[in-house]
Amino acid sequence: MPAWEGRFGPGDSVRVRNAITNGHTRVPRYLRRHIGRVERVACVWSNPGDSAASGTYGQPELVYTVAFNGGDLFGPGADHTVSADLSETDLENP
Amino acid sequence: MTDLTPAQRAELLEHQLHEHGHVDPQKIDAAIAEAESASGNYPSPALGARVVARAWSNSEFRQRLLSNPVDTLNEYIPQGVPIAVLENTPEVHHVIVCTLCSCYPSGLLGNPPTWYKSFEYRSRVVREPRVVLAEFGLELHPDLSLRVHDSTAEQRYLVLPLRPAETEGWEEEQLAALVTRNSMIGTGRPIDPRLHT
Numbered sequence: 001m002p003a004w005e006g007r008f009g010p011g012d013s014v015r016v017r018n019a020i021t022n023g024h025t026r027v028p029r030y031l032r033r034h035i036g037r038v039e040r041v042a043c044v045w046s047n048p049g050d051s052a053a054s055g056t057y058g059q060p061e062l063v064y065t066v067a068f069n070g071g072d073l074f075g076p077g078a079d080h081t082v083s084a085d086l087s088e089t090d091l092e093n094p
Numbered sequence: 095m096t097d098l099t100p101a102q103r104a105e106l107l108e109h110q111l112h113e114h115g116h117v118d119p120q121k122i123d124a125a126i127a128e129a130e131s132a133s134g135n136y137p138s139p140a141l142g143a144r145v146v147a148r149a150w151s152n153s154e155f156r157q158r159l160l161s162n163p164v165d166t167l168n169e170y171i172p173q174g175v176p177i178a179v180l181e182n183t184p185e186v187h188h189v190i191v192c193t194l195c196s197c198y199p200s201g202l203l204g205n206p207p208t209w210y211k212s213f214e215y216r217s218r219v220v221r222e223p224r225v226v227l228a229e230f231g232l233e234l235h236p237d238l239s240l241r242v243h244d245s246t247a248e249q250r251y252l253v254l255p256l257r258p259a260e261t262e263g264w265e266e267e268q269l270a271a272l273v274t275r276n277s278m279i280g281t282g283r284p285i286d287p288r289l290h291t
Contacts, residue, residue: 026246028194028244028246030221042178042247045247048247063248063249065178065249073220078222079240080224080240080241080242081239081242082220082243082244083243084243084247085245085246085247085249087247
């Protein structure tokens with residue numbers, strides 16, 4: 001896997017940044033500003049926003065699988081878990 | 095133009111590309127036939143079924159598939175992007191979606207079904223998955239944990255469904271015939287052999 005240490009590790013709480021972008025993003029709206037927990041590093045990949053803006057592959061970064069409680073996202077009726085794979089730059093400390 | 099269905103627009107586009115010498119329609123037809131081939135030698139549900147049946151039969155292979163899925167699947171067909179295998183258990187059920195577009199384990203299963211790309215599936219399965227799965231005919235016990243995986247990055251997902259009961263001693267080929275495409279997405283179960291006697 002990656003040859004460098006990430007900012008986050010398994011078990012860490014992270015908040016999804018609500019960055020407004022003019023270009024492409026791989027951050028679903030329904031996850032923005034929500035807090036989840038890192039499960040693992042999913043892969044290493046170029047930042048999709050940078051890649052879309054420049055037309056070439058951008059800086060590689062860690063992509064984390066982050067799990068969210070369905071209830072936090074959609075209200076108390078939701079008892080499931082949703083996970084998504086999010087780039088390091090799209091996450092911050094809560 | 096706006097009165098045309100998406101299929102009609104695609105056909106018009108293909109026609110134009112052919113007229114201008116950019117694509118050969120026979121090659122497109124051949125590529126679709128390959129993708130939908132039941133031989134299991136190309137990315138298709140049949141190939142996925144072979145992998146699942148082997149994982150059910152061979153615990154060493156199952157461990158390898160779960161811990162090192164890319165290299166293990168490369169033995170069948172080279173994978174262009176990372177892929178993770180999600181093992182269903184009696185306690186946890188997994189289902190996959192791509193809410194942003196239509197990311198799908200195409201390197202193994204071929205083209206996604208049309209409903210997988212629909213706004214209805216993509217928007218609803220993250221919000222009310224138990225209702226959506228019930229509409230697919232999959233009623234989950236309320237105690238079963240449900241996990242929805244939104245494929246938001248390059249990594250793709252494959253669900254490894256639970257092996258059906260009363261299949262002890264079955265050959266891999268017999269088992270593969272029970273594996274449905276939807277069971278590898280998480281919107282269905284494999285065929286129950288007790289209903290097929």
